[in-house]
Amino acid sequence: MIISIVGGGATGITILRHLAELAASGRGAVTGIQLFDKCGFDGGVAYRTQSDRHLFNMKASTMSIRPGDADEFLRWLQARGLSCPGNKHLPRMVYRDYLDAVRLAAIAQCRSVGVPVHVEHAEVIRMRLSPDRDVLLTTDRNITHISSVLILCTGHNLPDDPCGLAASPNYIRDPYAQFSFADRHGLEVGILGSGLSAVDTAAALAKTHQAGRMICFSRSGLFPTVQPVTAPAIANNFRNALHRYVTSRARIEADAFATRLSEPLLETTGIRCDLSCRNVVGRCADRSRAQHHARRDR
Numbered sequence: 001m002i003i004s005i006v007g008g009g010a011t012g013i014t015i016l017r018h019l020a021e022l023a024a025s026g027r028g029a030v031t032g033i034q035l036f037d038k039c040g041f042d043g044g045v046a047y048r049t050q051s052d053r054h055l056f057n058m059k060a061s062t063m064s065i066r067p068g069d070a071d072e073f074l075r076w077l078q079a080r081g082l083s084c085p086g087n088k089h090l091p092r093m094v095y096r097d098y099l100d101a102v103r104l105a106a107i108a109q110c111r112s113v114g115v116p117v118h119v120e121h122a123e124v125i126r127m128r129l130s131p132d133r134d135v136l137l138t139t140d141r142n143i144t145h146i147s148s149v150l151i152l153c154t155g156h157n158l159p160d161d162p163c164g165l166a167a168s169p170n171y172i173r174d175p176y177a178q179f180s181f182a183d184r185h186g187l188e189v190g191i192l193g194s195g196l197s198a199v200d201t202a203a204a205l206a207k208t209h210q211a212g213r214m215i216c217f218s219r220s221g222l223f224p225t226v227q228p229v230t231a232p233a234i235a236n237n238f239r240n241a242l243h244r245y246v247t248s249r250a251r252i253e254a255d256a257f258a259t260r261l262s263e264p265l266l267e268t269t270g271i272r273c274d275l276s277c278r279n280v281v282g283r284c285a286d287r288s289r290a291q292h293h294a295r296r297d298r
């Protein structure tokens with residue numbers, strides 16, 4: 001069975017590693033993997049930045065991408081002489097290297113057991129089923145690839161262009177992409193928003209543009225709440241409890257999952273969930289029925 005993964009960010013890489021481990025253990029029927037990314041495996045939106053002033057919004061101890069092994073990222077840091085306290089917020093670019101290391105190791109593991117991995121820096125622009133129910137993926141280079149299974153890991157879209165400024169050379173749509181403009185007196189930079197990305201942007205600009213002035217525009221006028229310092233063990237216990245629950249079941253119902261989620265959350269952090277809005281599927285159905293009737297009665 002040939003499996004295609006579209007998107008080589010954290011999700012695509014986690015799946016790639018899972019497939020590699022299945023293949024290495026002799027389980028699963030994977031005979032080949034195709035991995036596509038339109039940006040060339042640069043960590044995805046959150047980690048492609050080149051600025052060391054852009055920091056994770058999560059603590060290092062919560063950033064492992066291996067389910068059931070909350071310390072993997074900390075060990076990876078230590079092995080590279082970058083060890084740090086688990087509650088530190090590291091530069092985002094470090095995480096891109098971690099994702100890269102996981103991706104390359106997974107590819108090597110596949111190849112060592114005879115499963116070829118085709119890696120392509122290309123955008124998948126078309127997907128359809130063949131008469132034999134194979135998935136046909138066409139890239140922006142107009143090459144079509146066949147596979148039995150498609151896994152979409154396309155993640156976040158670029159931020160919107162709410163003010164219609166995309167055509168302006170002075171408008172930077174993706175704050176984590178590389179950009180440059182001169183540092184000069186009289187320079188004024190407007191930052192749309194005052195959340196975590198805005199703080200990242202301001203911190204990076206403060207390093208490169210010391211002569212300019214920055215203004216954050218936001219509806220709330222507030223910067224993000226400072227996160228409490230919680231013991232990493234609490235987060236790890238919570239993640240491990242969740243991992244045990246997911247791996248012990250073949251099928252997971254959303255409502256039951258929410259209930260189960262609330263138990264370790266309460267147990268490990270003392271946070272109580274209000275689950276009075278459960279049965280989302282039923283509610284959505286009710287709402288779409290109501291909208292249908294409203295349109296019909298208009």
Ligand SMILES: Cc1cc2nc3c(=O)[nH]c(=O)nc-3n(C[C@H](O)[C@H](O)[C@H](O)COP(=O)(O)OP(=O)(O)OC[C@H]3O[C@@H](n4cnc5c(N)ncnc54)[C@H](O)[C@@H]3O)c2cc1C
Nearest residue numbers: 007009010011037038039044046056057123124154155156
């Ligand atoms: C601004 C921002 C900051 C964040 N900060 C943190 C943080 O500090 N800590 C944390 O835990 N989480 C953070 N997150 C959440 C984080 O992005 C996710 O945890 C995770 O990285 C998402 O990974 P992903 O693979 O699902 O998506 P992405 O990282 O978005 O990767 C998707 C990939 O798919 C590719 N792709 C998309 N469409 C196609 C196509 N048609 N063909 C080929 N390739 C395609 C893209 O190029 C991209 O590389 C942040 C998210 C954002 C948006």
